[in-house]
Structures are given as C-alpha cells and as structure tokens.
Amino acid sequence: MAATPQANAQPGERISEAEHAVMEVLWEEAPLCAQDVCAKVCAARGWSLPTVKTLLARLVTKQALSTTRDGKRFLYSPAMARSDYVGTESRRLVDRLFGGRAAPLFAQLAQAEALSDTDIAEIEALLKELKS
Amino acid sequence: MAATPQANAQPGERISEAEHAVMEVLWEEAPLCAQDVCAKVCAARGWSLPTVKTLLARLVTKQALSTTRDGKRFLYSPAMARSDYVGTESRRLVDRLFGGRAAPLFAQLAQAEALSDTDIAEIEALLKELKS
DNA sequence: CTCCATCGTTTACACACGTAATCGACTACG
DNA sequence: CGTAGTCGATTACGTGTGTAAACGATGGAG
Numbered sequence: 001m002a003a004t005p006q007a008n009a010q011p012g013e014r015i016s017e018a019e020h021a022v023m024e025v026l027w028e029e030a031p032l033c034a035q036d037v038c039a040k041v042c043a044a045r046g047w048s049l050p051t052v053k054t055l056l057a058r059l060v061t062k063q064a065l066s067t068t069r070d071g072k073r074f075l076y077s078p079a080m081a082r083s084d085y086v087g088t089e090s091r092r093l094v095d096r097l098f099g100g101r102a103a104p105l106f107a108q109l110a111q112a113e114a115l116s117d118t119d120i121a122e123i124e125a126l127l128k129e130l131k132s
Numbered sequence: 133m134a135a136t137p138q139a140n141a142q143p144g145e146r147i148s149e150a151e152h153a154v155m156e157v158l159w160e161e162a163p164l165c166a167q168d169v170c171a172k173v174c175a176a177r178g179w180s181l182p183t184v185k186t187l188l189a190r191l192v193t194k195q196a197l198s199t200t201r202d203g204k205r206f207l208y209s210p211a212m213a214r215s216d217y218v219g220t221e222s223r224r225l226v227d228r229l230f231g232g233r234a235a236p237l238f239a240q241l242a243q244a245e246a247l248s249d250t251d252i253a254e255i256e257a258l259l260k261e262l263k264s
Numbered sequence: 265c266t267c268c269a270t271c272g273t274t275t276a277c278a279c280a281c282g283t284a285a286t287c288g289a290c291t292a293c294g
Numbered sequence: 295c296g297t298a299g300t301c302g303a304t305t306a307c308g309t310g311t312g313t314a315a316a317c318g319a320t321g322g323a324g
Contacts, residue, residue, distance in 0.1 A: 014280090016280075016281060016282085017228070017281090017282095018281070018282060018283085019281090020228070033301090034301075034302080035300095035301090047282090047283075047284090048283075048284060048285095049284095050283080050284050050285065050286090051282075051283050051284060053284095053301085053302070053303085054282085054283075054284075055282090055283095056302090057302080057303075057304095058281090071291080072289090072290060072291055072292095072300075072301060072302090073300085073301055073302080074301080074302070083240070083243075086229050086230075086240055087240060087243075087244050089225065089229060090225065090229065090237060090240050090241060090244075090246075091244065091246060093221065093222065093225050094241070094246065096149070096152070097218050097221060097222070098218075101248070101250075101251060102238075102241045102246055102247050102248075102251045102255075103250070103251040103254035103255055103258075105222060105237075106234075106238065106251075106254075106255050106258060107254075107258055108215070108218055108219060108222050109222060109226070109234045110258055110262060111215075111219075112219050112222075112223065114222075114223060114226065114234055115234050115262070116233070116234075118233075118235070119233060119234045119235040119238075120259065120262060120263070122235035122238075122239075123234075123235055123238050123255070123259065124259055126235075126238060126239055126242055127252065127255065127256055127259070130242060130247070130252060131252070146310090148310075148311055148312085149311085149312095150311070150312060150313085151311090165271090166271075166272080167270090167271095179312090179313075179314090180313075180314065180315095181314095182313080182314045182315065182316095183312075183313050183314060185271090185272070185273085185314095186312085186313075186314075187312090187313095188272090189272075189273075189274095190311090203271095203320095203321070203322095204270075204271055204272090204319090204320055204321050204322090205270080205271050205272080206271080206272070
C-alpha cells in the first residue's frame, strides 16, 4: 500500500493561512456543514465552494478538523482549540523575530503606535494581575 | 525581452522564512559576501552554499537586499530595515489572530507563561513611558 | 598570457498552497 | 422506480518555497 503523498499527516502539521480562515469560521460556530462554512468564509474571502471543500478536506487530513456524518453530508468541528493554534503561532513569531522574548515585541508594537488606549489599559490590568 | 517569471518584483514582495534567516545574518553584520553569509547561516541551518546563493539572489530580486561590486564578487547589504520587517510581520500576526488588537496577544503570551520576569519589568517600564 | 578557483546566474525539482473543475455516489423528489 | 440535485473525493494547475546542481564569466596566480 504505497502511501500516497498526502496519506500521512501528523497532528502537528502546519495550518496554512487560507486554511486558518476556515478554522476561524468553525471556531466561531460548530459543527457546520461545508455549505455553511462556505457561506461564511466566501462572504469574506470570495472563494468558491470547491475551494472551501478542498480546504476542509486538507484540514481533516491534518487532523485539525473532525467530522460527524449527518445523513448524506458531513458536519465539521475543530479538533484543536483556537487557543492552542493562536498560542503556537504567537510563540513562533516571538521566537523567530524577537529571540523568544516578548518584551521587544511589545516595544515594537508600542513604537508602531499599534497600541490603542484600550490595549494599554488592558495590558496594565493584566500586569497587575500577574504580579499578585 | 519576454520577462521571465521572476523578472518583476515589487519592494513589498513577501520574504519567506528561509529568506528571513539570511536577512537576519545581514542585519547583524553587513556588508558581507555570499561565502561569509553562508558560513554564518549554514552553521545554524545546515544549508549548502548553492542554497544560500539562491536565497541571496531572490532577496535581491525582491529588493530586500542591495549589492555593491567588490572585485569579482558582490557584497550584500540589507535594503530594508529590520524594524520595518519585524513591524509588518508583527502587525500581520496581530491582525490575523487577534483582530488587530495587541492586548489579546499579550494576554495569550501571559497565559502561556511566555513572559519572563524581565519581560514583565520591561513592559511595565514601557507602559510608564507611554502614559507620560 | 594561460589556467584554475571562485563568483553570480541559470536551471531543476519536489512539495505546499491557493484556487478550482470534474466525478462518482447517494438522497430525495416526483 | 428513475432522475436530478447535492455531497464528498479525486484530479488539476499555476505559483512560491526549500534545496541544490550545472554553467558561464572573470579575476588572480604562476
């Protein structure tokens, strides 16, 4: 049984940007069938239904989604927590660009004026909590 | 002059991860010739010299590097500031994962215990400065 | 002045990704 | 019971990326 190229896929398999858009929809609401996902994601990205189906299939292969049969169709649900994904992605960036240190990232955002007053207030609150 | 596929390349062209490793070396020290870059980057990544040459060439095409002739070889220097790259990449992530808001990213890092005491202290100091 | 080492350039190739059409099966309506 | 619509699966294809060999020019050693 000569494994086809895509046949093997570890759970750690990387989720691409387009795939992420699909995950985002399902993290917001699940389970959904392909059409529902398409309706939501196509509105934002302008993809066609076949495209969304491909992405769903690839995500299932990568074990990022799980499926349940519902009559003739499938219902898709996330098989990984959004916080996990967000966590590893954030960590990736911090490692790659800031040597694993979070402070320089913060400095970067501050300098780029990417921090709103609300952000600053929230971060301040978080800091207070961390120190307690 | 039928433009070859790669012939056109805007300055905004995206820098891939492998290319970024090369940029990193040149941001640390420049200008350098291909061999010097290779010596540094190959130690960390285990690439061969041809590979590094390809990456350098692609980066020149993307206008992320500039070159000066030095006898028979080229000296490569970054044509974009590291802070610019780091800025856009950070922004990208924050936009994609946190709806453009920095506070949730911070919360994420805090929750993942990715914040050292030093980080917290530095961020606190930055906050104080921002509010003044 | 010739030849070799060394550049940068060109070409190569497999795989991931974005995007999509087509196909075969199955369900539901008539 | 047949047929049309719909679903997931299969196949497709161009481009970017990671990785590298082959090639052609050129400058420096002898």
